[in-house]
Amino acid sequence: MMKKNSWRSRLFVALVLLFNYLPIFIVVLYSFNASKYGNWAGLSLQWYEKLMGNAQILRSLKNSLLLAFSSCALSILIGTAGAVGMARSHFRTQNLLENVSMIPMMLPEIILGMAYLSFFSILKVSFGMVTLIIAHVTFCIPYIFINVQSRLAGLDPAYVEAARDLGASPTRAFWDVTLPLISPAITSGALLAFAMSMDDVVISFFVTGTTSNTLPLQVYSMLKMGVTPEVNALCTLMLLAVFAALGLYALLRRVLRKRA
Amino acid sequence: MLGKPNAAKGGKKRVISPTVWPLYIWTALFVALPLVYVVTISFLKKDEIWGVTNQFTLGNYLSLFDPVYLKVFGQSFLVAVSTTALTLLIGYPFAYFTAKFSPAVRSFIILLLMAPFWVNSLLRLNGWIILLKANGPVNELLMRLGLAQEPLKLLYNGGAMMLGMVYALLPFMITSIYNSVEKLDWSVIEAARDLGASPAKAFFTVTVPLTVPGIVAGCVLVFVPSMGLFFISDLLGGAKSLLLGNLIKNELMQARNWPMGATLSIAMLLFTFAFIGIYKRVTGEKTLGGIK
Amino acid sequence: MPQSILTLQNIHKSFDGATVLDGISLSVEAGQFVTLLGPSGCGKTTTLRIIAGLEQPDEGAVILGGADVTRLPPEKRAVNTVFQNYALFPHMNVHRNIAYSLRLRREKKDVIDKRVEELLSIVQLEGYGRRMPAQLSGGQRQRVAIARALACDPQLLLLDEPLGALDLQLRRQMQVELKALQQKLGITFIYITHDQEEALNMSDLIAVMNGGRFEQIGSPEDIYERPATRFAAQFIGQSNILEGTVKQAMEGRAQVELCPGNFVTVNGDFAPGERIALSVRAERIDYGNAAQYGFHLTGAIKLHSYIGGVLRTTITLPTGQELLITGANPVSTYPAGCTVQVFWDPAVAAVVERGRAQGAR
Numbered sequence: 001m002m003k004k005n006s007w008r009s010r011l012f013v014a015l016v017l018l019f020n021y022l023p024i025f026i027v028v029l030y031s032f033n034a035s036k037y038g039n040w041a042g043l044s045l046q047w048y049e050k051l052m053g054n055a056q057i058l059r060s061l062k063n064s065l066l067l068a069f070s071s072c073a074l075s076i077l078i079g080t081a082g083a084v085g086m087a088r089s090h091f092r093t094q095n096l097l098e099n100v101s102m103i104p105m106m107l108p109e110i111i112l113g114m115a116y117l118s119f120f121s122i123l124k125v126s127f128g129m130v131t132l133i134i135a136h137v138t139f140c141i142p143y144i145f146i147n148v149q150s151r152l153a154g155l156d157p158a159y160v161e162a163a164r165d166l167g168a169s170p171t172r173a174f175w176d177v178t179l180p181l182i183s184p185a186i187t188s189g190a191l192l193a194f195a196m197s198m199d200d201v202v203i204s205f206f207v208t209g210t211t212s213n214t215l216p217l218q219v220y221s222m223l224k225m226g227v228t229p230e231v232n233a234l235c236t237l238m239l240l241a242v243f244a245a246l247g248l249y250a251l252l253r254r255v256l257r258k259r260a
Numbered sequence: 261m262l263g264k265p266n267a268a269k270g271g272k273k274r275v276i277s278p279t280v281w282p283l284y285i286w287t288a289l290f291v292a293l294p295l296v297y298v299v300t301i302s303f304l305k306k307d308e309i310w311g312v313t314n315q316f317t318l319g320n321y322l323s324l325f326d327p328v329y330l331k332v333f334g335q336s337f338l339v340a341v342s343t344t345a346l347t348l349l350i351g352y353p354f355a356y357f358t359a360k361f362s363p364a365v366r367s368f369i370i371l372l373l374m375a376p377f378w379v380n381s382l383l384r385l386n387g388w389i390i391l392l393k394a395n396g397p398v399n400e401l402l403m404r405l406g407l408a409q410e411p412l413k414l415l416y417n418g419g420a421m422m423l424g425m426v427y428a429l430l431p432f433m434i435t436s437i438y439n440s441v442e443k444l445d446w447s448v449i450e451a452a453r454d455l456g457a458s459p460a461k462a463f464f465t466v467t468v469p470l471t472v473p474g475i476v477a478g479c480v481l482v483f484v485p486s487m488g489l490f491f492i493s494d495l496l497g498g499a500k501s502l503l504l505g506n507l508i509k510n511e512l513m514q515a516r517n518w519p520m521g522a523t524l525s526i527a528m529l530l531f532t533f534a535f536i537g538i539y540k541r542v543t544g545e546k547t548l549g550g551i552k
Numbered sequence: 553m554p555q556s557i558l559t560l561q562n563i564h565k566s567f568d569g570a571t572v573l574d575g576i577s578l579s580v581e582a583g584q585f586v587t588l589l590g591p592s593g594c595g596k597t598t599t600l601r602i603i604a605g606l607e608q609p610d611e612g613a614v615i616l617g618g619a620d621v622t623r624l625p626p627e628k629r630a631v632n633t634v635f636q637n638y639a640l641f642p643h644m645n646v647h648r649n650i651a652y653s654l655r656l657r658r659e660k661k662d663v664i665d666k667r668v669e670e671l672l673s674i675v676q677l678e679g680y681g682r683r684m685p686a687q688l689s690g691g692q693r694q695r696v697a698i699a700r701a702l703a704c705d706p707q708l709l710l711l712d713e714p715l716g717a718l719d720l721q722l723r724r725q726m727q728v729e730l731k732a733l734q735q736k737l738g739i740t741f742i743y744i745t746h747d748q749e750e751a752l753n754m755s756d757l758i759a760v761m762n763g764g765r766f767e768q769i770g771s772p773e774d775i776y777e778r779p780a781t782r783f784a785a786q787f788i789g790q791s792n793i794l795e796g797t798v799k800q801a802m803e804g805r806a807q808v809e810l811c812p813g814n815f816v817t818v819n820g821d822f823a824p825g826e827r828i829a830l831s832v833r834a835e836r837i838d839y840g841n842a843a844q845y846g847f848h849l850t851g852a853i854k855l856h857s858y859i860g861g862v863l864r865t866t867i868t869l870p871t872g873q874e875l876l877i878t879g880a881n882p883v884s885t886y887p888a889g890c891t892v893q894v895f896w897d898p899a900v901a902a903v904v905e906r907g908r909a910q911g912a913r
Contacts, residue, residue: 009357016354016430017372023387023427024376026397030390040397082283089277097280101287103295106480106536108488110505111525115294118301118518121311138290141283158639161606164626165633166653167704176652180643195378201491202505206512219382223389223495232390235383242378246371 024239031232047233054230060218061234067129067214068197071136072190078137079144080186084178087152105142112139113206120207128209135207136200140193147189151182302522312518320523329507329524336504337531339418340486343425344433347482348475350426351433355474356467358434359441370438373431381428385495388427392420421497425486433478440474441467476539484532504528556615557582557740558603558708563612565598565764572598573609574764580742580757582707585734587743589751590761591787596744597636599761600710603742604633617707632701633710637717638693640685646672646696647681653704671699674733691722698730702737709734711743715750727753748788752776760784776833782904785831792834792875793904798826805898810849811871817846819898822906829905836900837877839867839892847895851875853888867894 005013031048035041051057086098104112112135120131159181163173201216208217222228305315323329358369376384391398392414402408414420444467452462468475490505504524511521558580565573573595580586588596601607603614605626613622621629632653640649647668654664672678675695685693694714701709714730715723731754734741745751751758752772760767760775760783767787768780779785782793796808799815806822807815808830818830843849851867854874858864863884865877875894886892 005357005360009353009360012353013357013369016350017369019427020373020376020430023384023391024379025387026390027383027387078282078286081279085277085280085283088275089280090275092274097284097287100292101283103291106484106532108484108505108528108532110488110490110508111298111529112294114508114512114518114521114525115298117512118522119294119297122297134290138286141286145283156637156639158635158637159641161604161626162633162635162639162641162700163652165604165606165631166700167627167656168652169625169627172656177641198378199381201382202488205491205509216380216382219380219386220491220495223382223386231383231386235379235386238379238383239376242375245378246375 024235027232027235028239030229031236033229033232036229047229048237051230051233051237056213057215057218057222057230057234060213060215063129063212064198064215067132067136068194071133071140071197072194074133074137075140075144075193076186076190079141079189080148080182082141083145083148083152084174084182086149101145102142104139105146109139109200109202113203116203117206126209127207128212131207131209132204132212132214135203136197139200139203140197143193143196144186144189147185147192148182151185152178155181298522298525301519302526304519306517306519317519320519323520324523324527332502332504332507333527335502336487336507339422339425339503340483342422343429343486344479344483346422346426347430347433348479351430351478352437352475355434355437355441358438359444366442370435373434377431382491382495385424385428385492388420388424388496389415415496416498418497421493424492424496425489428489428492429482429486432481436478436481437471437474440471440477444470472542476542480535480539483535487528487531555582555618556580557617558742559613559615560599560603561613561615563599563602563609563614565595565602565607565609572764573602575612576761576764576766577612578759578766578769580708580740582740583738584756585731585741585743585754586757586759587745587751587755588759588761589745589748589788591746594761595764596761597712600633600712600742600744603708604631604710605629606633630704630706631708631710632704632706634694634697634701634712634714636712636714638685638697638714640693640696640700642685644685645681646677646683646685646688649685649696650681650700650703652700657704667703668699671702674702674737675699690718691726694718694726698733702739706739708740708742711741713744713746715745715747723750730754752788760787762787777900778902779831779904780902782829782831785902785904790834790876790878791831792837794830794832794873795905796828796830798822798824798828800824807846810869813848814850814870815846815848816895816901817898818901818903820903827905827907828903830901831904832896832901834864834876834878835862837875837894837896839865839877839886839894841893843893843895845895845898847893849894850891851894853884853886853890853892855888856884858882867892869894 032043032045033040034044034046082101086094116131116135120127125131155178159177160173163177164170168176199216200214201220204214204217205220208214219231219234222231301312302320303316303318304312305317305319307313324333358366361369390396393399394411394413394415396414398414399408399411402412403410448470449462449466452466453459457465487503488505488508490503490509493503493506508521508524508528511517511524556579558578560576560578563573563576564571576595576599578586588599590596598607602609603616605621605624605628609622613620615621616629616631641652644652650668650671651664654667659667668681669678672681675698677692677695677699680688680692680696685696688696694717697714698709698711711730715726718726727750730741734754743751743754752775755772757769758772758775759769760781762783768775768784770778770780775784776789779788779791785791785793794810794816796810796816798806798818799809800807801822801824804819804821806818806820808818808822808828809815816830818828822828838844839851839853849869851869854866854868856863856865862878862880863882865879865884867875867877869875
């Protein structure tokens, strides 16, 4: 009785989803627009061609992927090790450390950006990939940490005890039991961190160097300059990649479930 | 007690697992230290060209009360509040209705909502720019329908900026609230109905109070970034709409006034902390549980 | 002289200042089925965890097969555990769960496969190797947990309420199977339960635990027929505890006054004036027109209730205390309200407390 949606609430949900996808549809549509300007002038693939020839965009995409992968990997290591270690530790500054390491997630991005700009300048660190990675790892860690921590809290300690009882050393028990059981949490944290890294404009804006433009920054400057239909083609391709990945993931899960 | 390494009689012994150290060091170096540095330079005078001098001053904080800054503060606050209110108004019913669907439909809707997240938000915002352009589809539609004689100026104003803000931040509000609503024990609402509450009464006296943690988490997640997303006001709002984020960016990159940038950041930080403080007070939760 | 496979020496353990184990000692012979029986919170799980090495005692020693293993980590002990909720690794199938300890020992693949097959047949789950734990029923999971714990031929198998999660029917069936398995394998079992029926049914030796101490250690028959303490008497079976003062002591026998004019006969040597508490099983009490065994105990029948198989009778004694009696006969010749003489064979009553203190309850 209670758990039924009326047609009006269904319509509402559909409309909000439409709102979410409307600009995306438009972008996809206009990526095939023959005209360079806003008006519609028939189908064309020229923007995809132009995109493939645009070295700047391609380089920034490469930079962004490199940045996202490396900061994800580093933050997985630091965040997971931290969460696992925290669960086994008791020390006085533990709560403080936890709260401070979570700050990047709650802080308006611009504050972290400004902090890094001034901090790295005073230390005379040259801006580029290194500063970008440091900044991205910092805001990625909390996503991993929180996910892993809550999974660990919900994990029955008996699993690890059973492994120890059956002859596994603490380290071995971690690799055999704890890690596989927290890996879904690591994965979902990493996916979010990856998206955040690929999407970040604000922090990157402050810590990037001249040779390390990221994709979002490249797009930002292109959009500020004006008409850029290549960007639409890029968006379409990325969307395609995301949905392909999602489809693959769903397929993989179904296959795995069948095999089990 | 010698020779009895683990003989702690239940007392909390000081144990630091070695795997905590990377996090510890990283946090100290790249979170705590930069933030302390920001606080420090907010009390220093700016140098002629760029950087800071070693002279202590409270001048930066006094300048906050400069009408120019106050105006931006006010504007920024207004934008943040309206963005929060709008996302809440759209997000709550959406999350509520979504939670009422069957589990399969539910997770599909959430997936649909989150999927574009992995595509750069700027690329998506570009969709709105195209739509609202003078020669874009919306204007064309309006003119064809005879609702407008000439292209309306839909872009580069406060409205377009608000649209962009709501668009960019709505998913955060929805997922926070959804996490709360999903955990709801529906039999409690049925009990309220059984005890004589009308659907509306049951909603406002039972459902809403039970989902307050999600609401507040969502509000924090929307309010906090909405003061700083300078690129949205840059791209959709035009030069006229200044947010706190734009102001800080300009102080840093154009005026090269780091101390002022730092001071503005700290003012913003205090805003944020006040908000998170309210969140913790209201929900009694330690972390922002609504965050995915 | 049979060899003691496990000895616990004066184990103490407390958590956050609360004493959980207060000096327990136990000696287990190889091949025995030993049950730790007690209410929840009595310390039985902690005892098991200390034997397994999952907890460290604050004081005392754990001797396993002649060697002191008190400070040895769990992976270094030839002891395996069947956990309360089985703790089957949810990300491994049945085969990998059972093979886990063998893999850790770097056994060859064909040796492992053979052993796993063997274990699966021991627990009657042939062909289940590829299933995931989530696809098994409670009873099947329990069997897998046992097979996994048996894989490395432990000297000692610890079982923490392994039947607790099963329904009554299955539990009864598993009791029989477990006991048969233990006898077949000849492995020493240390078994935890709060269920007295399980304990009596399966064990060679029962240790009754309460408040971090052993109240009594003995065979099921000992525990049931000759409870040593008031707790042991009340926790197991349906007992009546009667208190009185020794009035007349003779060689091996005494007359105990429960209240003026009411005497019961007790076997044993006592001094006049001694306060004692007796435990008498409900099914051992008889009543009728005439007393026997030199008893003089009058009571009024308060209530008969037929509870299937037995008739439960409540008799109110002059002291006000109510005696609970169960009899095999579904109908009683004495209706409620009758006054009857109550008696029992002094040999079946156990003295659970004695001392000079007056008025001890």
